[in-house]
Amino acid sequence: MNWPAIRAIYVFEIARTWRTIFQSVLSPIISTALYFVVFGSAIGSRISEVDGVSYGAFIVPGLIMLSLMTQSISNASFAIYFPKFIGTIYELLSAPVSYVEIVISYVGAAATKSVVLGLIILATASVFVPLRIEHPAWMLLFLVLTGITFSLFGFIIGIWADNFEKLTIIPLLIVTPLTFLGGTFYSLKMLPPIWQKITLVNPVVYLVSGFRWSFYSVADVNVYISLAMITGFLVACLAIVAWIFKTGYRLKS
Amino acid sequence: MNLPAIDIQGLEKTFDNGLRALDAVDLSIGRGEIFALLGPNGAGKTTLIKVICGLTEASAGDAWVAGHHFRREFRQARMRIGLVPQELTTDAFETVWATTRFSRGLFGRRRDPAHLEKVLKDLSLWDKRNSMLMTLSGGMKRRVMIAKALAHEPDILFLDEPTAGVDVELRRGMWQVINRLREQGVTIVLTTHYLEEAEQMADRVGVINNGQIMRVESTESLMQSLGQKRLTLELAAPLDAVPDTLEGYNLTLTDDGCALNYHYNHCEGAEAVQGLLRAVDSAGIRLHDVDTHESSLEEIFVSMVGGST
Structure with a gap:
């Protein structure tokens, strides 16, 4: 293992966050705080409890998941897309670095950032609504697994994208709608029966449900199914990344 | 055993569009040598460098860098190489010091501020070490790219068109830099389409055209005949x-x-x-x-x- 290289890339990526602190940390915190003010306090106070949890507290796990997924994708995709765009990727490709090391450092840095961000949002949320975390180990497991998986997904998008539009189109057109329709703001039990079935094809449902279970022990689907889904998605992303490096897809001519 | 710095055998590259950029290239470059690859635009100079450095996949053939196979032993091979590409590509918001330190780490070397200081001083960049790259002139950026390539103490330096788009004064400055590196025993492979540059710098010249090495000889004898x-x-x-x-x-x-x-x-x-x-x-x-x-x-x-x- 080329540990100095892993460290160099990791430190470089974390340093980039400090340079763009407003974009990377403050903007997701502010937007999440706005959700709490509007949905948690203003509207939430008129909504009755969901599964025995106040509405403001109910949406916290979903909102953390929303930030975790979108930030993981944007961090990782930008990290690999930008060197391709400005040409500095030459150094990475000519370095004595294996593909495993490239993935560990880029995805590790992106996942670190989004997990830290998730924890900051959790702390912010606790200011607005009363929170309890009944299964902290599971909570951290879901946080880390989702951070890694969606950072891998972002890494794939960053390699696939050959312009800025492609870089944003998947997060905008697929991930955001799936998150909003994935039970972030409601329990599946509130839906008409037919939609309760249809919505199960949305993978985000399982993540939000499992994550919410770690807080309040209430879930739309069994927590082990949630764990299996996120693990399955992780394995799929790893397989695609392995294929990209094996073929040099969009990296080498 | 005195292995050549670079040994290339039957290297070929055909791009997806059918363009044959390298055609059965055989080439051996000795240690400590300054070797110029001379050829017109599109001759295959950059492709040859990219294939050896791992930026482009070879279609066929082999290459050894200081005795290490360029694919099977890519770590050992690439650690020996510093690459300065033709285009000026830098992270605009990084400082000279940070980007040079990054390069050293990327190539698997432990931190060594003393070595980086020496490299930056040799290239007259020490005063600019805390400047962001976007604030530097074109000539300075090119020297930063050389500093990045030298940060991990390579034995072999590839300079792809080191003086392209550089004014006369800077070009002479670049030649001085190359001469100093030669004195330190670094093998240098440079590409150029200026006959004068090859004549000034190189011990030997390889003439390349349409992906084929047409002749390799000492600079003196080439200039005499051509x-x-x-x-x-x-x-x-x-x-x-x-x-x-x-x-x-x-x-x-x-x-x-x-x-x-x-x-x-x-x-x-x-x-x-x-x-x-x-x-x-x-x-x-x-x-x-x-x-x-x-x-x-x-x-x-x-x-x-x-x-x-």
Whole structure:
């Protein structure tokens, strides 16, 4: 293992966050705080409890998941897309670095950032609504697994994208709608029966449900199914990344 | 065992669009040598470097860097190489120090501020170490790219068109940098399409065209055989024939009798020209103007290709 290289890339990526602190940390915190003010306090106070949890507290796990997924994708995709765009990727490709090391450092840095961000949002949320975390180990497991998986997904998008539009189109057109329709703001039990079935094809449902279970022990689907889904998605992303490096897809001519 | 710095055997690259960029390239470059790859645009110079450094996949063939196979032992091979690409690509918001330190780590070396300080001082960048790259001039950025390539103490440095788009003063500065590296024992492979640059810098020159290495020889012998020059003496009054006193110079008179052409070798240089001018003067011939013409790389290629068919 080329540990100095892993460290160099990791430190470089974390340093980039400090340079763009407003974009990377403050903007997701502010937007999440706005959700709490509007949905948690203003509207939430008129909504009755969901599964025995106040509405403001109910949406916290979903909102953390929303930030975790979108930030993981944007961090990782930008990290690999930008060197391709400005040409500095030459150094990475000519370095004595294996593909495993490239993935560990880029995805590790992106996942670190989004997990830290998730924890900051959790702390912010606790200011607005009363929170309890009944299964902290599971909570951290879901946080880390989702951070890694969606950072891998972002890494794939960053390699696939050959312009800025492609870089944003998947997060905008697929991930955001799936998150909003994935039970972030409601329990599946509130839906008409037919939609309760249809919505199960949305993978985000399982993540939000499992994550919410770690807080309040209430879930739309069994927590082990949630764990299996996120693990399955992780394995799929790893397989695609392995294929990209094996073929040099969009990296080498 | 004194292995060559670079050993290339049967290297080929055909792009997806069918373009054959490298055609069975065999090449051996010795340690401590300055080797110039000379060829016109699109000849395959950059592709050859990219294949060895891992930026482009070879279609066939092998290469060894200091005895390490470029694919099977890519770590050992690439740790020996520093690459300065043709395009100026830098992270605009990084400082000189941070980007150089990053390069050292990326190539698997432990932190060594003393070495980085030496590299930056050698390249006259030490004062700029805390400056962001976006604030530097083009010439400085190119030196930063050399600093990045030298940060991990490579034995072999690839310089792809090091003086492209660089003014005369900076070009001479770059040559000085290269000379200092030679003194430190670094093997240098540079690409250029300036004959003059190859002549100034290189111990040996490899001429490449259409993906094929056409000849490899010492710079001196290449210049002797290829560097033809022509001196045209435009006469104040036309002549009917070349005067007898100038016969030893092998002059040709143009059809209209208004100019004399003198062909001489690049290496004969000023001495031959001075001798001729003295002889012309003593023959009482008055000159209207003087013009010299050097065979361009393109003309050289035409003559080489013409000679081989």
